[in-house]
Amino acid sequence: MANTATVDELGHSPEVRGKNYLNQTAGVWSWLTTVDHxxxxxxxxxxxxxxxxLGGIFxxxxxxxxxxxxxxxxxxxxxxxxxxxxxxxMVFLFIIPSIPASLGNFFxxxxxxxxxxxxPRLNLLSLYLFWIGAIFMLAAIxxxxxxxxxxxxxxxxxxxxxxxxxxxxxxxxxxxxxxxLTGLNFIVTLHKxxxxxxxxxxxxxxxxxLYATSIIQVLATPVLGITLLLLIFERAFHIGIFDPTxxxxxxxxxxxxxxxSHPAVYIMILPGMGVATEILTxxxxxxxxxxxxxxxxSVAIALVSFLVWGHHMFVxxxxxxxxxxxxxxxxxxxxxxxxxxFNWLGTLWGGSIRFTVPxxxxxxxxxxxxxxxxxxxxxxxxxxxxxxxxTYFVVAHFHYVMMGSTAIAFFGGLHHWWPKMTGKxxxxxxxxxxxxxTFIGFNWTFFTQFILGTRGMPxxxxxxxxxxxxxxxxxxxxxxxxxxxxxxxFICLARSLxxxxxxxxNPWDSATLEWQTQSPPIxxxxxxxxxxxxxxxxxxxxxxx
Amino acid sequence: MRLDPIELGSFWMPxxxxxxxxxIDTAYYIVYWLDVVMFVLLMxxxxxxxxxxxxxxxKDKLSDVTHSTVLEISWTIIPSILVIGLFFxxxxxxxxxxxxxxxxxxxxxxxxxxMWTFTYPNGNVxxxxxxxxxxxxxxxxxSSKDVLHSxxxxxxxxxxxxxxxxYTTVWFEATxxxxxxxxxxxxxxxxxxxxxxxxxVMEKADYDNWQETGLLPGxxxxxxxxxGKKLYATRSCNTCHSLDGSRIQGxxxxxxxxxxxxxxxxxxIKVDENYIRESLLEPNKKxxxxxxxxxxxxxxxLKETDIDAIIAYLKTVQ
Numbered sequence: 001m002a003n004t005a006t007v008d009e010l011g012h013s014p015e016v017r018g019k020n021y022l023n024q025t026a027g028v029w030s031w032l033t034t035v036d037h038x039x040x041x042x043x044x045x046x047x048x049x050x051x052x053x054l055g056g057i058f059x060x061x062x063x064x065x066x067x068x069x070x071x072x073x074x075x076x077x078x079x080x081x082x083x084x085x086x087x088x089x090m091v092f093l094f095i096i097p098s099i100p101a102s103l104g105n106f107f108x109x110x111x112x113x114x115x116x117x118x119x120p121r122l123n124l125l126s127l128y129l130f131w132i133g134a135i136f137m138l139a140a141i142x143x144x145x146x147x148x149x150x151x152x153x154x155x156x157x158x159x160x161x162x163x164x165x166x167x168x169x170x171x172x173x174x175x176x177x178x179x180x181l182t183g184l185n186f187i188v189t190l191h192k193x194x195x196x197x198x199x200x201x202x203x204x205x206x207x208x209x210l211y212a213t214s215i216i217q218v219l220a221t222p223v224l225g226i227t228l229l230l231l232i233f234e235r236a237f238h239i240g241i242f243d244p245t246x247x248x249x250x251x252x253x254x255x256x257x258x259x260x261s262h263p264a265v266y267i268m269i270l271p272g273m274g275v276a277t278e279i280l281t282x283x284x285x286x287x288x289x290x291x292x293x294x295x296x297x298s299v300a301i302a303l304v305s306f307l308v309w310g311h312h313m314f315v316x317x318x319x320x321x322x323x324x325x326x327x328x329x330x331x332x333x334x335x336x337x338x339x340x341x342f343n344w345l346g347t348l349w350g351g352s353i354r355f356t357v358p359x360x361x362x363x364x365x366x367x368x369x370x371x372x373x374x375x376x377x378x379x380x381x382x383x384x385x386x387x388x389x390x391t392y393f394v395v396a397h398f399h400y401v402m403m404g405s406t407a408i409a410f411f412g413g414l415h416h417w418w419p420k421m422t423g424k425x426x427x428x429x430x431x432x433x434x435x436x437x438t439f440i441g442f443n444w445t446f447f448t449q450f451i452l453g454t455r456g457m458p459x460x461x462x463x464x465x466x467x468x469x470x471x472x473x474x475x476x477x478x479x480x481x482x483x484x485x486x487x488x489x490f491i492c493l494a495r496s497l498x499x500x501x502x503x504x505x506n507p508w509d510s511a512t513l514e515w516q517t518q519s520p521p522i523x524x525x526x527x528x529x530x531x532x533x534x535x536x537x538x539x540x541x542x543x544x545x
Numbered sequence: 546m547r548l549d550p551i552e553l554g555s556f557w558m559p560x561x562x563x564x565x566x567x568x569i570d571t572a573y574y575i576v577y578w579l580d581v582v583m584f585v586l587l588m589x590x591x592x593x594x595x596x597x598x599x600x601x602x603x604k605d606k607l608s609d610v611t612h613s614t615v616l617e618i619s620w621t622i623i624p625s626i627l628v629i630g631l632f633f634x635x636x637x638x639x640x641x642x643x644x645x646x647x648x649x650x651x652x653x654x655x656x657x658x659x660m661w662t663f664t665y666p667n668g669n670v671x672x673x674x675x676x677x678x679x680x681x682x683x684x685x686x687x688s689s690k691d692v693l694h695s696x697x698x699x700x701x702x703x704x705x706x707x708x709x710x711x712y713t714t715v716w717f718e719a720t721x722x723x724x725x726x727x728x729x730x731x732x733x734x735x736x737x738x739x740x741x742x743x744x745x746v747m748e749k750a751d752y753d754n755w756q757e758t759g760l761l762p763g764x765x766x767x768x769x770x771x772x773g774k775k776l777y778a779t780r781s782c783n784t785c786h787s788l789d790g791s792r793i794q795g796x797x798x799x800x801x802x803x804x805x806x807x808x809x810x811x812x813x814i815k816v817d818e819n820y821i822r823e824s825l826l827e828p829n830k831k832x833x834x835x836x837x838x839x840x841x842x843x844x845x846x847l848k849e850t851d852i853d854a855i856i857a858y859l860k861t862v863q
Binding site for chain 2: 147156244249286292293320331334335341348350351363367377380381389390458459463465467
C-alpha cells in the first residue's frame with residue numbers, strides 16, 4: 001500500500017507508513033467500541049446504505065403494484081404498508097442521517113484539520129441510538145407493519161390504524177436523539193477544534209452547510225420528539241391531544257409535525273448542497289464563486305426554514321390568513337437556493353472541467369435540483385396548490401429534491417471521497433454506466449409523475465382510474481432502470497473494495513485539507529497538526545502559476 | 546360505481562369545468578413559463594460552460610474571479626421581485642376560492658371511511674353522488690365522522706381537507722353540463738383509493754326536478770311499487786327489516802301488509818296504510834311487542850309520494 005513517493009511528499013514518518021484507521025486495530029469489537037469519527041462514519045455509511053436498500057425495495061414494490069389500475073401483486077393493506085415503509089425508511093433511516101452522519105462524520109474533522117470530533121464518545125452514542133431506533137422500526141415491520149404514511153397523521157395514526165404505530169414512532173423518537181447529538185457534536189467541533197489558521201471563512205463550504213444543518217437538527221428535532229411522544233400517549237392511554245373524540249385537534253398535530261418536518265427538508269438538502277459545492281469546485285479546478293454568498297445562504301435557509309411549515313397545510317383547514325403568510329414566506333426560501341444555483345454556475349465559469357464520475361453526479365445535481373426547486377414555485381403559489389396539493393405533482397417535486405438532489409449528491413460525494421475513505425479507486429467505466437442508468441431512470445420515473453399530478457392523480461392511491469394507467473406503467477418501467485443503475489453502482493463499489501487499485505492521497509488534485517493526508521488516513525488524521533495559511537480552495541502560489 | 550374519466554383540457558390540465566378553473570390555470574401557466582425560461586437559461590449556461598470550459602490539459606487558464614458584487618446583488622434582487630409577483634398571482638385566485646358568494650346553494654357534506662354523504666337543503670340525501678346545478682355557486686359545509694379526508698374535484702380545481710370535530714367549507718360554480726369525478730385526497734386507510742364519488746352537473750331545471758322527484762334528466766318516473774323498492778334499499782330500511790321472514794332489528798316485511806301485530810302496550814293492530822304511514826313518521830308510537838323502539842323518524846326525509854310508494858311496495862312483499 002505504501003506509495004513511498006506520496007508518503008514522503010506528505011511528510012509522513014516511517015513509523016506511520018502503511019498504517020491507517022482501518023488496519024490500526026482489528027476485530028468486530030474494535031469497531032463497536034471505537035471512538036474514531038472515521039470508523040463511526042463508515043458504520044453510519046453501511047447503516048444508511050442498508051436503510052436505502054430497504055426503502056428502495058419498498059419503492060420498487062410500490063411502483064410494481066401501480067403497474068395496473070387494480071390489484072397487481074398485493075392487496076390494499078399491503079400496499080399502504082409498502083408506501084409507508086418506503087417513506088419512513090427513506091426519510092428516517094437513509095436521507096436524514098445520510099450525508100451528515102456518514103460523510104459528515106468522516107470528513108468534518110479532516111477538513112478542519114482536527115483529530116476527531118469534540119465529543120467522540122457522544123458520537124458513538126449517536127450511532128447506537130440510531131441503531132436502537134432502527135431496531136424499533138424494523139420491529140414494527142415484523143410485528144404488523146405500519147400503514148399510516150410516514151407523516152403519521154391523526155386521528156388515523158392515533159385511534160384507527162391497527163398496525164404497529166407505537167413501535168415505529170418510538171423508533172423515530174429514539175433516532176431523533178441520535179440526530180440531535182450529532183448536530184451538537186458538529187457545532188461544538190466547528191467552534192472549538194479548527195486547526196490554527198482555519199478561520200470560519202477558510203472552511204470548505206460543505207462545513208458551512210453541515211453547520212446550518214446541525215442548527216436545525218438541534219432546534220427542530222425536539223419538537224418532533226415531543227409530537228411523537230404525545231401521539232404515543234394518545235394511542236396508548238387515550239389522552240386527548242389530537243383526536244377530536246377525546247377533545248383534541250387533528251390540525252394541531254400537523255402544525256407540530258411540519259414544524260419539525262419542514263426544517264427537516266433542509267436537514268436533508270443542505271448537506272447535499274454542501275457536497276455538490278465541494279465536487280463542483282474540485283473537479284472544475286476553480287475556486288468557488290461567491291464563497292460568502294453560498295455560506296450565508298446556507299444559514300439563511302436554516303433560519304427561514306423554521307417559518308414556512310404552514311405551506312404543507314394550505315388546504316388543511318388552517319386559517320386563510322395563515323396560509324397567505326406562509327405562502328409569502330415560502331417564496332423567500334427560493335432566494336438563497338437560487339443564489340446557490342447561480343454561484344455554482346459561476347464556479348464552473350472559467351474553470352477546467354473534468355468529467356469524472358463525481359463531477360457527473362455534481363452536474364446531474366444541478367439539473368435535478370433546478371427542476372426540483374423550480375417546481376416548488378407551483379406549490380408555493382396559493383391558488384395553484386389548490387389543484388396540485390396531495391397529487392402526484394407533489395410526489396414528483398419532492399423526489400426531485402430529496403432523491404434527485406440529496407441522494408444524487410450523496411452518491412456523488414461517495415464517489416468523490418471513496419478513494420480517501422477506502423484507499424481504493426473504482427472502475428470509472430462501470431461507475432459511469434451506473435450513473436447514466438440512475439440519471440435516466442430517475443427522470444423517466446419521476447418526470448412522468450408531474451404529468452400524472454397536474455392531470456389530477458391523487459397520492460397514496462392503491463386503485464386508480466384507468467385513464468392514468470399508461471403513465472403509471474411508464475413510470476414503473478423507469479423505476480426498473482433506476483433500480484438497475486443503483487445495483488450497478490453498488491456492484492462497482494463492492495468490486496473496488498475487493499480489487500480496486502490503491503488510491504493516491506489526492507486523486508482529484510483537490511485543494512481542501514482532507515486530501516493532504518494519506519488515503520486512507522491514519523487514525524489521528526494528520527501526523528502533525530496542520531497549520532492553515534491559505535484561503536478556502538486556494539492553491540499554493542507555484543501551483544496556480 | 547361507473548366513473549367517467551377526467552377529460553383533459555390541455556396536455557397538463559383537466560378540462561376547466563368551474564368558474565375558478567380558468568383563474569387557477571392562468572396562475573399555473575404564469576409559473577410554468579417563468580420556470581421554463583429560468584430552466585432554459587440555467588441549463589443553457591450549464592451546457593455552454595460544460596462545453597467551453599472542458600479540461601483541455603494542465604495548462605488551462607483558470608479564472609481567478611471569486612465574486613462579483615453587482616452580479617450577486619442582481620441575482621438576489623431580481624428573483625425576489627419575481628417571487629413576490631408570484632405570491633400575488635397566487636393570492637388573487639386563492640381569495641376568490643376562499644370566499645363563497647352570498648347566494649351559494651349550501652350542501653352539507655359528510656365524509657367517513659369510505660363514503661361521501663351529501664344532504665341538500667330540502668333534506669334529500671345522496672351517497673357517493675353529488676348533484677349540483679350548473680351556473681349556480683355551490684358551497685359545501687363539510688365535516689368528517691372519523692379521520693381526515695379531503696375533497697378534490699380535478700375538473701373544478703378545488704380541494705379542501707375534511708376534518709373531524711370542525712367544519713371546513715369549499716365552494717365552486719360548475720360550468721359544464723356533464724359528470725365528473727370527486728376524489729378523497731387525504732390518506733384515510735385501506736379504502737382510501739376507493740373513496741371516490743360522481744359529481745353530476747345538470748341544468749337548474751333538471752336539478753330542481755331531481756330534488757323533487759329523484760329523477761335524473763331523461764329518467765321516467767317509476768311505478769310506485771318500484772320506487773318503494775328502491776327507497777327500501779337507499780333509505781336503509783333494509784338494515785333493520787328483512788324480506789325473507791328473518792328477524793333483524795325490526796319486524797320482517799314479509800307479509801307485513803294485512804298482518805295483525807301485537808303492540809307493546811298489549812293492544813293489537815292490523816297493518817294498513819295508516820299504520821305504515823304513522824310508523825314512518827312517528828315510529829315509536831306503536832312499537833311491535835318484543836322489538837326495541839330504535840327506529841328514527843322519517844318525518845321531513847320522505848315526500849308524500851315516497852310514502853305512497855313504500856306502502857305500495859310493502860303490499861307486494863309476500
